[in-house]
Amino acid sequence: MDSQKISKVTPTLAEELSRYIRLLAKAGKNQFHRHLYKPLVYAGWERQMKYNDSKFIMARIDEARSDISKLNTIGPLCKRLISQSLLESASSLGNSSIFFLDRIGAISMLARSEEGVEFVSIIKDPLKEFNSENQVKREKSFEDKLENISNQELTDALNPIELGKKEVKVKLQKEALALFHQISVFSNKGDIHRCRKLIANYLIYYAEEENNNREEVEQVIQALENRSPGFTLELNDFMAIQLYYSIFSGISEGDLKKAIQGIRKYAFTFQGNPDIKYFLEIDELEGKLQAVITKKDLWKQLRKENI
Amino acid sequence: MEIKESEIKNIWILTLNGVMDAHTSPNIKAKLEAGIASGKTKIIVEMKDVTYLSSAGAGALLAGLTACRKKTGELRLCSFQPAVKDAFEVMGFSKAFKVFADLEVALEGF
Numbered sequence: 138m139d140s141q142k143i144s145k146v147t148p149t150l151a152e153e154l155s156r157y158i159r160l161l162a163k164a165g166k167n168q169f170h171r172h173l174y175k176p177l178v179y180a181g182w183e184r185q186m187k188y189n190d191s192k193f194i195m196a197r198i199d200e201a202r203s204d205i206s207k208l209n210t211i212g213p214l215c216k217r218l219i220s221q222s223l224l225e226s227a228s229s230l231g232n233s234s235i236f237f238l239d240r241i242g243a244i245s246m247l248a249r250s251e252e253g254v255e256f257v258s259i260i261k262d263p264l265k266e267f268n269s270e271n272q273v274k275r276e277k278s279f280e281d282k283l284e285n286i287s288n289q290e291l292t293d294a295l296n297p298i299e300l301g302k303k304e305v306k307v308k309l310q311k312e313a314l315a316l317f318h319q320i321s322v323f324s325n326k327g328d329i330h331r332c333r334k335l336i337a338n339y340l341i342y343y344a345e346e347e348n349n350n351r352e353e354v355e356q357v358i359q360a361l362e363n364r365s366p367g368f369t370l371e372l373n374d375f376m377a378i379q380l381y382y383s384i385f386s387g388i389s390e391g392d393l394k395k396a397i398q399g400i401r402k403y404a405f406t407f408q409g410n411p412d413i414k415y416f417l418e419i420d421e422l423e424g425k426l427q428a429v430i431t432k433k434d435l436w437k438q439l440r441k442e443n444i
Numbered sequence: 445m446e447i448k449e450s451e452i453k454n455i456w457i458l459t460l461n462g463v464m465d466a467h468t469s470p471n472i473k474a475k476l477e478a479g480i481a482s483g484k485t486k487i488i489v490e491m492k493d494v495t496y497l498s499s500a501g502a503g504a505l506l507a508g509l510t511a512c513r514k515k516t517g518e519l520r521l522c523s524f525q526p527a528v529k530d531a532f533e534v535m536g537f538s539k540a541f542k543v544f545a546d547l548e549v550a551l552e553g554f
Contacts, residue, residue: 295534400499404535409503411470420466420500427498427531436530 145249146257148330149374151242154257155235156382157264162231163389164271169227172267173234173260177223180259184220191229194218195236202244212250215240219256234260243330272418279388279396279422283429286393288438291430294397295439316343317354324357329365332357337376341402376406377414384422400426446493447475455554456484457547461493464501472501476508476519485517488550492523502537509540518542522550 143150161169177183198214201207215237222233237256240247247253286294316339323331339354361368380403387395400423407413430436445468446461456479464472479487489505491497505521512519522544524532532538544550 401535404499404503407503408506409469409473409500410507411466411473411500416500417466420498423498423500424465424496427496430531430534431527436527436534439534440530 143254143258143261146241146253147371148242148248148333149371149378150257150261151238151248152375153378154260154264155238155242156378157268158231158234158238159382160271160385160389161264161267162228163386164267166227168267169231172263174223174227174230176259176263177219177230180255182216182220182256182259183223184217189221191218191222191225191233194221195233198236198240202240208244208246211240211244211247212252215247216252216256275385275388276421276425279393280425280429282388282391282393283425286429288433288435290393291397291433291435292439294394295401312342320354320357324361327364329361329368332361333368333372333375336372337379340406341376341379373407373410374414377403380406381415381419384419396422397426445471447472452551453554455486455488455551457488457490459490459493463496464494464504465496465498466500469498469501469504473504473507476504477511480508480511480515480517485512485515486554487512487517487519488547488554489519489521490523490547491521491528492525494525494528497528497531499535499537502532502535506537506540518554520544520550520554522547 158173161172194214194217198211198218201210201214218233219230219237222229237253241253241257242248316335320332320335320339323335336354336358358369358372380399384396384399384403387393387397387399400419403415403419404423407416410416430439445463448459448461450457450459458472458475458479460472462468476487487508489508494501505519509519520542523546524543529538529543
């Protein structure tokens with residue numbers, strides 16, 4: 138178990154924990170209690186007095202975010218938010234924790250704050266424990282579901298977006314262009330957090346398609362890397378987390394199409410780079426997928442549909 | 445995964461044997477990158493004894509192709525087993541490479 142002390146929460150870690158909480162929410166009340174509620178209560182974050190509801194505190198946090206003189210109040214407010222949500226409900230605690238982690242990813246002062254570091258230090262190990270305990274279970278579930286998937290479903294899941302039709306192609310190009318425009322705007326504003334999210338979306342959704350401003354996006358990435366060293370690494374981790382979450386939420390929801398498309402997207406986005414997060418885990422899933430395709434003797438059919 | 449090396453008329457030939465997945469592909473990737481860095485820019489990767497290829501394996505070949513092109517070289521693939529070739533095509537990697545039926549054909553016009 139990784140119990141290293143941290144002095145600052147990286148955006149990648151915040152995003153990863155936020156995704157684990159989303160997976161945890163689908164795993165049932167007992168797991169949620171064990172891996173999120175109890176660690177926070179044992180760390181003394183539960184407050185005895187109920188004063189405002191969590192939504193009100195969230196609004197105050199976002200208000201403080203736009204006022205530079207109140208930025209240092211965000212940490213204590215976030216702690217108060219978690220304390221309050223522990224008294225409300227599991228869903229409130231989940232939402233508040235995700236809210237806190239999202240703001241940690243966006244506000245560097247909060248990522249270094251006492252409250253931010255303490256919060257992450259409390260929940261990090263239990264959430265990672267939850268993830269590794271469930272990894273094997275989810276892989277088994279993926280295998281079982283693959284065994285029962287129909288040939289047509291499997292073929293549909295592996296098909297890329299049909300670009301042959303002109304209107305689909307034009308629509309995708311328009312979307313990519315709009316997204317690229319947003320990336321340029323936030324890059325000029327120096328909003329690294331928004332840029333990371335937008336570029337991740339761009340690369341994940343359009344990497345497999347034709348070069349919709351791809352070169353220009355690469356230039357923006359390089360510029361952001363120069364401005365903020367480590368940006369590319371964080372971007373890759375960020376995308377890997379998104380894809381990993383998408384794959385496993387697909388498995389938990391019984392949505393194999395989503396899971397298989399996630400595996401395929403991961404393959405296209407990272408092209409065998411062993412330094413990317415979840416490289417081995419996703420390769421394991423791909424192995425199971427290929428074994429089922431071979432067993433069902435579907436390669437020929439899939440090849441025909443892909444050409 | 446076993447990697448055999450040979451050279452014909454200044455063309456570097458790598459013959460791979462075994463499974464190409466996340467565990468074995470970093471070695472292949474490193475081998476390709478080291479060769480390219482030392483000046484080998486005409487490369488053929490012979491796939492006849494590769495029994496399984498995951499995206500991680502295909503990605504290692506793609507990384508080799510990219511490095512090779514940066515030095516205005518070329519990386520060709522040949523002699524796929526049918527099932528491995530199917531997987532390679534379905535995952536969409538074949539569009540990036542020049543793929544040949546066997547070594548003899550791959551050597552032609554290189």
